Amino acid sequence: MSRTIPTINTSTVTLRGMRREDFPRFAEIWETREVVAHITGVPRARALSWDSFLRNAGHWQIAGFGQWGIQVHGQPDIAGHTGFFFGSRGLGDDFDPYPEAGWVLAPEYQGKGYGRDAASAAHDWFDRIVAGRTVCMIAPENETSLRVAERLGYTPLREAEVEGGQVILLTRKGPPV
Numbered sequence: 562m563s564r565t566i567p568t569i570n571t572s573t574v575t576l577r578g579m580r581r582e583d584f585p586r587f588a589e590i591w592e593t594r595e596v597v598a599h600i601t602g603v604p605r606a607r608a609l610s611w612d613s614f615l616r617n618a619g620h621w622q623i624a625g626f627g628q629w630g631i632q633v634h635g636q637p638d639i640a641g642h643t644g645f646f647f648g649s650r651g652l653g654d655d656f657d658p659y660p661e662a663g664w665v666l667a668p669e670y671q672g673k674g675y676g677r678d679a680a681s682a683a684h685d686w687f688d689r690i691v692a693g694r695t696v697c698m699i700a701p702e703n704e705t706s707l708r709v710a711e712r713l714g715y716t717p718l719r720e721a722e723v724e725g726g727q728v729i730l731l732t733r734k735g736p737p738v
Contacts, residue, residue: 566621566629569682574675576629576682579617579642583630586638587614595668599703601724620646626660626691631679633670641666643679645687645695652698652721656730660687662697664709677709684713688736698728713737 566578579587590596591605591613605613620627628644643664649657664680687695697715699706707729714737718730 564622564625566627567686569629569686571678571682573634573678574640574682575632575634576643576679576686577632578621579614579628579630579639583639584611584614587630587642590639590641590665590667593668595671596665599700599706600665602726617642617644617646620644624660626687628663629679629683631666631670631675633675640670640675641679643676643683645683645691648698650698650723652723652730655718655732656696656698656721659694659696659732660691662695662713662715662733664706671705676705677712680709680713684733684736692735694735695733697731697733698723699731701727701729 569576588607588610591610594604597604617628624647626645628642628646630639631641631643633640641664645660645662648661651657664676666676696718697710699710710731713733715731715733718732721728721730
């Protein structure tokens with residue numbers, strides 16, 4: 562497994578390793594109420610965003626996979642990020658040992674297919690290079706993300722409470738048939 566971050570191009574986005582200069586935009590995205598509405602409900606403090614930004618970078622070195630910055634073609638800044646990570650959330654042996662998928666987009670890029678395109682490209686890469694089961698966690702009211710997850714081949718595993726809110730834990734044993 563490679564420890565370098567691959568660049569993936571689709572017809573609409575480029576998935577690339579995040580760079581130091583991406584941090585202000587990364588923090589701005591996580592400060593946006595519309596972004597966190599179905600995640601924690603609370604905009605993320607800049608210091609917590611920095612910790613998350615570094616954790617994303619470290620995943621590539623430690624696990625051989627991680628999250629990419631999503632850059633919409635023709636746009637100078639990242640629109641969000643997608644990829645895989647170990648959340649170590651204490652949710653049980655049917656969830657924690659597996660790479661967790663995630664996708665986040667700034668509001669101005671939502672509803673245009675960029676998230677679906679980026680998450681699909683990330684999963685295609687994972688299926689070819691890493692392979693195996695992945696999991697994800699989505700708030701029940703986040704219908705858009707639930708549709709993306711279903712299209713990627715995720716099926717419900719069970720419900721759980723995380724940080725005081727209800728979520729649906731989903732699992733994917735490999736690419737959809």
